[in-house]
Amino acid sequence: MTDLVERDAAAVTPSPESSPAAPAKPRVRSEAFARRLRARHAAERRFRLAGAAAVALAAMMLVVLLGSIVAKGSTAFWETRIRLEVTLDPAEVAERNYMPMLRRALYAQFPEVSDRAGRRVLNDLLSSGAPYELEAMVARDPALAGTTLTVWVRADDQIDQLVKGRYRRDLPESERGLSDAKIAAADALLASGALAQGFNTTLFTAGDSREPEQAGIGGAVVGSLLTLLVTMGLSVPVGIAAAVYLEEFAPRNRWTDLIEVNINNLAAVPSIIFGLLGLAVFLGFFGMPRSAPLVGGLVMALMTLPVIIIASRAALKAVPSSIREAALGIGASPLQTVLHHVLPLAMPGILTGTIIGMVRALGETAPLLMIGMVAFIVDVPQGLTDSATVLPVQIYMWADSPERAFTERTSAAILILLGILILLNGTAVILRKIFERRW
Structure with a gap:
């Protein structure tokens, strides 16, 4: 009887190997496994080193480029x-x-x-x-x-x-x-x-001139502003409205799929194609004034419209569906849901996409060359139909001039254009930080 009790007690008592408090036995790694692990860590270090070298090389090239422009301009x-x-x-x-x-x-x-x-x-x-x-x-x-x-x-x-x-x-x-x-x-x-x-002061107030000391970017800056005014007036409302319809109201069928594919393709079309379109349609068919901010703005609006639509759709898609469901649940119509709830919450992304589209339009040259905005403009334009040029085209024209003094004016105009682009991109970042919503 005593032997039976002792055997039962031994069966109930956990062994040291099965006890949770018992230390785990170290795993035995083979030499091949250790060699592969060392090789993987070495490859990771090489990859990090290559990435750091690429960043350093890019930064060095950027410093050299900007330093050269600043030294000349x-x-x-x-x-x-x-x-x-x-x-x-x-x-x-x-x-x-x-x-x-x-x-x-x-x-x-x-x-x-x-x-x-x-x-x-x-x-x-x-x-x-x-x-x-x-x-x-x-x-x-x-x-x-x-x-x-x-x-x-x-x-x-x-x-x-x-x-x-x-x-x-x-x-x-x-x-x-x-x-x-x-x-x-x-x-x-x-x-x-x-x-x-x-x-x-002449550099900022005067128009172009054959004499370098009399040449300025005033006319080109005004022409750029007038062109951007037309571009924003057309592409922003049309782009946002198209994005709202495609994302919130359009049925999912083959036609909307075809429209989406074409919008994505137009965003990747080379800009000079839009210049050829403007040359054939606006100048050739409609007979609009050549080298005018009105025509330049129309061409830039066609070019930036796909960018604004894609960015606006992405911003609308980022709004949680619970916002829409809550608005519809308390009796709001689909239009009220979009206008009062979805669109205000998506506005930071829409503003960012809009500013990026305007920055792209400001820096374009090829489409404007096709519609004649490469003309020699001495006077500052006063209206949308006056002959004008834009800042990138002015830089292109000065870079082709043989006089030594135009070299420094070309570099100075590049610095001013870079400053404007940095300002606009910084504005987009600030607006995104101010109005950003985290879900």
């Missing part, structure tokens, strides 16, 4: 001017003949120069637009006629580049592109304080 924000004591002859003012007065004032600073060749060198120090500056002063105050006043007029682009250090003085005159006589005259003006640099 930063000097364009300054212009060189010459100080002159000009006597305004009333007879010449009446005839609007201002260049002889400026030249006499310049000759007075070089009394030792009396020959024709020397004075021709002095004439080349002045910009061809200097008389118009003096004329504008007299137009603002006609009482200046017959007086002597001190004026700072714009210097020629070669003198401007010389002051900015763009010419190498150690090169022979034949290789430099600037004569020794001009350099000597500029140095004399610098020594006397009659040659100085100031902020270049």
